Amino acid sequence: MRGDVAVATMAKTLARWHLDERAVREQIYRAANPRERERLHALWLLARGWTAAQVAEALGRDPHTVGFPAAKPAQRSQSR
Numbered sequence: 001m002r003g004d005v006a007v008a009t010m011a012k013t014l015a016r017w018h019l020d021e022r023a024v025r026e027q028i029y030r031a032a033n034p035r036e037r038e039r040l041h042a043l044w045l046l047a048r049g050w051t052a053a054q055v056a057e058a059l060g061r062d063p064h065t066v067g068f069p070a071a072k073p074a075q076r077s078q079s080r
Contacts, residue, residue, distance in 0.1 A: 010047045021047045042066055 014020055019027075024044045031037035038059060045055045046066075056063040 004049075006051070007047065007049045010043075014043075014047060 011020075014024065021044065024040055024047060028037055028040045028044060031040055042055050042059060045058065046052070050058070052066040053063045055061075056066040059066070
């Protein structure tokens with residue numbers, strides 16, 4: 001996806017979860033563990049227009065592991 005389209009898509013996804021960029025950033029600081037914090041950080045960067053490849057590089061991950069999340073971050077945490 002390209003720039004504005006990716007940001008708009010991420011904004012729509014966050015809206016479905018009743019979140020926005022600010023709420024994701026606030027959740028980063030309240031994350032229960034480092035793994036959740038990293039996932040939220042990735043979401044926040046994607047919402048700010050970073051590509052998956054840029055996020056992967058910044059977080060030291062393989063680009064194929066930074067994909068579109070299947071479930072709301074809080075739902076993933078609770079399901080474990």
